[in-house]
Amino acid sequence: MPAWVLHVDLDQFIAAVEVLRRPELAGRQVVVGGRGDPTERGVVATASYEARERGVGSGMPLRVAARRAPDAVFLPVDKPAYEAASEQVMAVLRSVPGVQVQVLGWDEAFVGASTDDPEALARRLQEEVLAATRLHSTVGIGDTTVRAKVATGFGKPRGVFRLTRENWLAVMGGRPTRELWGIGPKVTARLAGHGITTVSELATADPEVLVGEFGPRMGPWYRQLGRGEGAREVDPSPWVARGHSRERTFQEDISGTARVREEVAGLVAAVLDDVAAEGRPVVRVTLKVRYAPFLTRSHGRKVAPTHDREAVTGTALDLVDRVDPGRPVRLLGVHLEMALPEGAREGTTPTRGAW
DNA sequence: TCTGGGGTCCTAGGACCC
DNA sequence: TCTGGGGTCCTAGGACCC
Numbered sequence: 001m002p003a004w005v006l007h008v009d010l011d012q013f014i015a016a017v018e019v020l021r022r023p024e025l026a027g028r029q030v031v032v033g034g035r036g037d038p039t040e041r042g043v044v045a046t047a048s049y050e051a052r053e054r055g056v057g058s059g060m061p062l063r064v065a066a067r068r069a070p071d072a073v074f075l076p077v078d079k080p081a082y083e084a085a086s087e088q089v090m091a092v093l094r095s096v097p098g099v100q101v102q103v104l105g106w107d108e109a110f111v112g113a114s115t116d117d118p119e120a121l122a123r124r125l126q127e128e129v130l131a132a133t134r135l136h137s138t139v140g141i142g143d144t145t146v147r148a149k150v151a152t153g154f155g156k157p158r159g160v161f162r163l164t165r166e167n168w169l170a171v172m173g174g175r176p177t178r179e180l181w182g183i184g185p186k187v188t189a190r191l192a193g194h195g196i197t198t199v200s201e202l203a204t205a206d207p208e209v210l211v212g213e214f215g216p217r218m219g220p221w222y223r224q225l226g227r228g229e230g231a232r233e234v235d236p237s238p239w240v241a242r243g244h245s246r247e248r249t250f251q252e253d254i255s256g257t258a259r260v261r262e263e264v265a266g267l268v269a270a271v272l273d274d275v276a277a278e279g280r281p282v283v284r285v286t287l288k289v290r291y292a293p294f295l296t297r298s299h300g301r302k303v304a305p306t307h308d309r310e311a312v313t314g315t316a317l318d319l320v321d322r323v324d325p326g327r328p329v330r331l332l333g334v335h336l337e338m339a340l341p342e343g344a345r346e347g348t349t350p351t352r353g354a355w
Numbered sequence: 356t357c358t359g360g361g362g363t364c365c366t367a368g369g370a371c372c373c
Numbered sequence: 374t375c376t377g378g379g380g381t382c383c384t385a386g387g388a389c390c391c
Contacts, residue, residue: 059359182389218364249361300384331359
């Protein structure tokens with residue numbers, strides 16, 4: 001039996017979870033983001049289809065969303081609720097016999113399986129997730145992770161779509177490179193500078209041109225993306241975080257070394273709690289500063305592997321010395337990188353989290 | 356209109372060493 | 374006239390994704 005990769009993606013995940021516990025919101029314009037106050041600094045995490053019709057989309061400042069959809073219901077981001085729903089969904093997927101599950105995020109996962117009828121498996125996954133959680137999903141079927149992920153976009157909402165070596169170029173060849181997973185606005189522009197604007201042009205691009213533009217690693221990888229190639233199997237091994245971070249955008253810019261130190265100390269304490277839960281030592285401390293209006297700088301320092309909270313806090317506070325005391329600060333962030341566990345594998349292809 | 360938060364990985368350039 | 378040079382570590386920034 002042939003091996004398949006299925007990409008399961010929940011439809012409107014965050015908005016759907018909110019509507020499930022507030023049925024009166026069904027059919028209304030719902031915008032989830034920040035603390036749910038559209039007069040505050042913050043952006044849209046998810047908008048319901050009804051809100052999207054008014055031009056509201058992910059990443060948009062809440063203030064703009066409120067202007068476009070003045071009648072929308074604004075809700076705060078409730079991370080624990082989404083995590084709980086996500087765990088339920090993943091448990092359902094894992095309960096299916098003979099499949100391997102690779103979680104990509106709250107609302108999506110790769111499912112690997114050998115079957116003669118991948119569409120039947122896709123429908124079964126959708127039905128079981130719906131029955132257990134009342135959440136609808138779309139499934140992309142592919143012979144690689146890249147094709148499965150892209151296929152999902154053609155199945156939305158609540159559908160199933162198959163993309164393989166046979167139909168990849170017929171379906172994707174004429175489309176813009178931007179539609180590929182991992183190609184954003186910057187790379188799109190750089191490709192266009194070489195006359196490469198479609199997927200088929202990328203698939204057949206001169207490898208030397210791509211290496212010259214993007215380097216020996218990313219150049220060949222982008223060409224592979226254009227061909228829909230990638231991993232043929234899912235990786236079910238447990239996720240091992242490289243680091244943890246906390247950052248905070250202030251509703252009003254702050255200033256003064258004392259205030260900055262106070263905020264940094266609070267952020268470090270929170271991240272240290274996350275790190276402690278994993279039991280691995282800290283090996284690098286990075287302080288992120290966003291000055292008004294929007295200039296971002298980072299200052300990092302490698303440290304000898306340590307579990308000592310005071311040492312880590314001290315390093316973070318030392319880094320505050322690099323903050324310009326004369327500029328108002330809009331955001332502060334602390335990132336702690338941890339030592340990898342013994343035997344952790346290093347990636348062999350460019351992997352943005354999930355590839 | 357004014358730009359979140361939590362992640363991952365890659366690259367460039369300087370320091371340092373032999 | 375001469376400006377070595379390759380490898381590795383560290384840091385800052387960039388790009389992308391959900």
